[in-house]
Amino acid sequence: MTRSTLTTPPPGAEPPKTHPDGPSAGGSLGSHFSRCFGCGDDHPTGLHIAAVTPDGASVEAAFTVGESHQGAPGLAHGGVLASAMDEVIGMSIWLLRKPYVTARLETDYLLPVPVGTTLHLRAWCTGIAGRKAYLEAEGRVGAPGGPVAVRAAALFIEVDMTHFAEHGDLAALQAEHQDYEVNP
Numbered sequence: 001m002t003r004s005t006l007t008t009p010p011p012g013a014e015p016p017k018t019h020p021d022g023p024s025a026g027g028s029l030g031s032h033f034s035r036c037f038g039c040g041d042d043h044p045t046g047l048h049i050a051a052v053t054p055d056g057a058s059v060e061a062a063f064t065v066g067e068s069h070q071g072a073p074g075l076a077h078g079g080v081l082a083s084a085m086d087e088v089i090g091m092s093i094w095l096l097r098k099p100y101v102t103a104r105l106e107t108d109y110l111l112p113v114p115v116g117t118t119l120h121l122r123a124w125c126t127g128i129a130g131r132k133a134y135l136e137a138e139g140r141v142g143a144p145g146g147p148v149a150v151r152a153a154a155l156f157i158e159v160d161m162t163h164f165a166e167h168g169d170l171a172a173l174q175a176e177h178q179d180y181e182v183n184p
């Protein structure tokens with residue numbers, strides 16, 4: 001992975017501690033928002049990524065490139081592949097049950113990915129330092145042990161839920177996250 005210092009954990013960064021309310025090993029993660037481009041069931045042309053965690057700390061998912069994901073004819077759009085990386089990385093940090101957003105996402109494209117290809121995705125956290133989480137992901141062609149087509153490294157920043165309420169759609173947030181209160 002060609003990765004900058006901005007996505008490399010600094011000395012002393014701690015590995016994340018799993019959250020007691022997170023899914024246990026083998027559990028499904030579910031979608032955080034039904035209209036999310038990455039994981040929402042109700043998004044008409046989204047990626048519909050559904051992930052499991054093999055160990056409570058990392059995530060695995062499969063994503064099949066469709067007609068609506070093309071850039072060059074017959075090939076996946078690079079931005080769509082970056083979205084898939086962003087989504088599984090976001091899912092892996094949501095295992096900690098704290099809200100984070102992407103601050104920086106670095107992507108290496110190693111192989112072209114034709115429409116119809118199933119990419120086997122994996123994401124994991126390499127360290128936490130204060131509000132900063134350092135994460136990596138990869139997408140392998142055809143099987144979990146297949147050749148790597150895309151790799152990513154990311155810096156995510158912890159926010160609080162008011163980030164989504166103030167900058168996003170408060171009603172939609174409250175409809176799908178009933179435990180969210182404006183004035184807790």
Ligand SMILES: CCCCCCCCCCCC(=O)SCCNC(=O)CCNC(=O)[C@H](O)C(C)(C)COP(=O)(O)OP(=O)(O)OC[C@H]1O[C@@H](n2cnc3c(N)ncnc32)[C@H](O)[C@@H]1OP(=O)(O)O
Pocket residue numbers: 006032086087090091094099100101102103104131132155157159164173177
């Ligand atoms: C609803 C369901 C819930 C769950 C919701 C789950 C959703 C998951 C969806 C997938 C993830 C996404 O796509 S999220 C969508 C895409 N991302 C975004 O929209 C984020 C837009 N950016 C922002 O809102 C902001 O810039 C933040 C929150 C990232 C940072 O702002 P801030 O809170 O004011 O913090 P700030 O002081 O600027 O930065 C804190 C530290 O991080 C460093 N830092 C900040 N940005 C960067 C950067 N790009 N590259 C390097 N370093 C950076 C700073 O230097 C600083 O380091 P130091 O001085 O402390 O050393």
